[in-house]
Amino acid sequence: MEVTVLVQATDKAFEILEKARNEARELLYSSAKLTSEAKSLAEKREARAFLSGAQQSRLAFRNFTITFFILFAFWILLSGRFDLFHLTLGIICCLLVSYMSHDLLFANTRVGDIRIMVRRFFSAGPWFLGQIFSANLHVAYLALSPKMPIDPQIIRFTTKLESDISWVALANSITLTPGTITVDIREGEFFVHALDRKVAYDLNTGEMEDKIAHVFMEADHVYVQDVLDVSRIFGALK
Amino acid sequence: MTRVTDDIIIRAVARVMIPFIQLYALYVIMHGHHSPGGGFQGGVILGASFILYLLTHGLEEAKIRMSEIKAGLFSSFGVLIYSGIGLLCLILGSNYLDYGKLSTILKVVPAQARSLGILGVEIGVGITVMAVMFSVFFDISTGGELPEDEE
Numbered sequence: 001m002e003v004t005v006l007v008q009a010t011d012k013a014f015e016i017l018e019k020a021r022n023e024a025r026e027l028l029y030s031s032a033k034l035t036s037e038a039k040s041l042a043e044k045r046e047a048r049a050f051l052s053g054a055q056q057s058r059l060a061f062r063n064f065t066i067t068f069f070i071l072f073a074f075w076i077l078l079s080g081r082f083d084l085f086h087l088t089l090g091i092i093c094c095l096l097v098s099y100m101s102h103d104l105l106f107a108n109t110r111v112g113d114i115r116i117m118v119r120r121f122f123s124a125g126p127w128f129l130g131q132i133f134s135a136n137l138h139v140a141y142l143a144l145s146p147k148m149p150i151d152p153q154i155i156r157f158t159t160k161l162e163s164d165i166s167w168v169a170l171a172n173s174i175t176l177t178p179g180t181i182t183v184d185i186r187e188g189e190f191f192v193h194a195l196d197r198k199v200a201y202d203l204n205t206g207e208m209e210d211k212i213a214h215v216f217m218e219a220d221h222v223y224v225q226d227v228l229d230v231s232r233i234f235g236a237l238k
Numbered sequence: 239m240t241r242v243t244d245d246i247i248i249r250a251v252a253r254v255m256i257p258f259i260q261l262y263a264l265y266v267i268m269h270g271h272h273s274p275g276g277g278f279q280g281g282v283i284l285g286a287s288f289i290l291y292l293l294t295h296g297l298e299e300a301k302i303r304m305s306e307i308k309a310g311l312f313s314s315f316g317v318l319i320y321s322g323i324g325l326l327c328l329i330l331g332s333n334y335l336d337y338g339k340l341s342t343i344l345k346v347v348p349a350q351a352r353s354l355g356i357l358g359v360e361i362g363v364g365i366t367v368m369a370v371m372f373s374v375f376f377d378i379s380t381g382g383e384l385p386e387d388e389e
Contacts, residue, residue, distance in 0.1 A: 071261050078265045081272075093264040100303070101257045168250040185246050 064102040066114070068094050120215045127211060132177055135199070139178040142196060151196045158189050159209060166216040170209060177208075243294055252294040259287040267364040271353055277360035281367025288372045297379055309373040316366030323358050335359070 075090040076082075142150055161167055171182040171190065179195040180203055194200035243249060267280030292300035323335065330339040337355025338348040346354070 067257060071257060074258060074261055075265065078262065079269065081269075086268075089268045093261060093268060097257055097260045097264065100260060104253050105257050164246050164250040165254070168247050171247055182247075 060102065063106045064098050067102045067105050068098040070105070071097055117215065117217060120217075124211050124215050128173060128176075131208070135177045135179050135202075138198065139195065142179075149196065152193065153197075153200055154183065154191060154193050155200050155203065156189060156191055157204065157206075160218075161188070161209065161213055161216070162218050163216065166212055166218055169216070170212045173208060173212065174203065249294050252290050256287050256291055259290070260284060263287065263364075263368075267360055268357070270360045271356050277363030278367050280360075281364035282371060284364065284368040285371030285375075288368070289375045292372075292375065292379065300376075304372055306373065306376055309369045309376065312369035313366050313373065316362045316364070316369065319362030319365070320359055323355055323362070327355075 071094040072090060075094055079086055079090060142148065159167065159170065161170060167185055167188070171185060174180050174182045174190075174192055179199040181193045183191040183193055185191075192200075192203060194203060263280045263283035263286075265280075266275035266283060267277055270276030270280065288300065288304050291303060323337075323340075325334070326343075327336045327339050328334050330342060332339040335355075337352040339351075340355050341348045341351035344351050344354060
């Protein structure tokens with residue numbers, strides 16, 4: 001008897017609570033709808049949906065121009081003739097190729113300033129060269145020592161990188177470093193053959209991956225650029 | 239039927255390489271009268287770039303870029319350029335593909351007219367070779383079956 005009363009009482013209490021919550025929610029919604037801010041938000045969203053087409057075409061145009069200039073530099077490198085006729089031919093050919101495949105060269109690039117990427121790429125070069133040099137010495141030591149203390153193993157790790165081109169960059173820099181070879185990439189999981197324990201340990205620390213992420217502005221390095229941009233704006237304001 | 243490769247490295251590297259391969263092919267075609275190469279070689283390289291795209295990205299995506307109909311049109315268009323230049327020389331009163339006579343139309347000295355004529359012929363040959371290479375590979379990869387809407 002007492003139990004049923006108790007249950008009924010709690011039920012009622014819950015019901016009242018629910019009703020109050022619904023009322024509060026409805027009130028909130030209606031007030032939010034009534035405010036002009038919500039209206040402008042909806043308008044903004046519509047405008048963004050409308051603009052995305054224009055943005056897409058702007059992005060395509062940017063890709064087209066960048067591809068054109070890269071290809072034209074390549075053409076000049078190949079041709080080596082600077083008379084008007086050959087330069088005109090080069091411009092026509094570059095326009096043709098950029099028209100045919102401007103979406104290929106920068107298919108999966110993420111948002112990010114390409115100038116920063118290029119600068120970071122060249123500043124990361126010496127580190128990679130040093131890494132290759134030290135790995136060379138290590139592999140030479142392994143090969144020359146009479147005991148040959150190798151310990152071949154295949155290690156597997158999941159990368160934090162996101163785009164295909166950075167995966168390829170990581171895979172190729174792993175392969176370029178003596179002692180390690182990328183065997184396969186499956187869904188962001190790397191299979192790497194390592195010659196001995198030290199090499200595998202060096203790879204597992206993830207320093208190389210971090211460098212690549214820094215160059216391509218991915219994973220946790222994407223925010224660094226935002227900070228940089230804000231600082232630039234503040235500098236301009238001063 | 240060609241299967242799409244699932245190797246991300248091959249796909250990404252092919253994607254980056256293809257514009258440069260195409261530009262190199264055009265370079266070989268355009269500089270055929272100065273250096274080794276010419277229409278056929280450049281056309282083969284250009285066709286190879288499309289074949290590489292087909293191998294790495296699959297038949298469906300390659301069709302968007304270069305369909306069977308387009309390949310057929312290009313192959314006959316190249317022959318049209320070639321034979322058109324040849325017949326133009328014939329109409330102007332010299333032998334077939336004797337470019338010296340083109341100087342009357344192009345308003346240049348005969349030597350330069352010969353150079354330009356050879357360039358035009360090589361462009362035609364390049365287009366045809368590219369399209370034929372691609373359509374041969376296309377036929378192999380589809381097993382010779384045309385889709386219904388393209389018959």
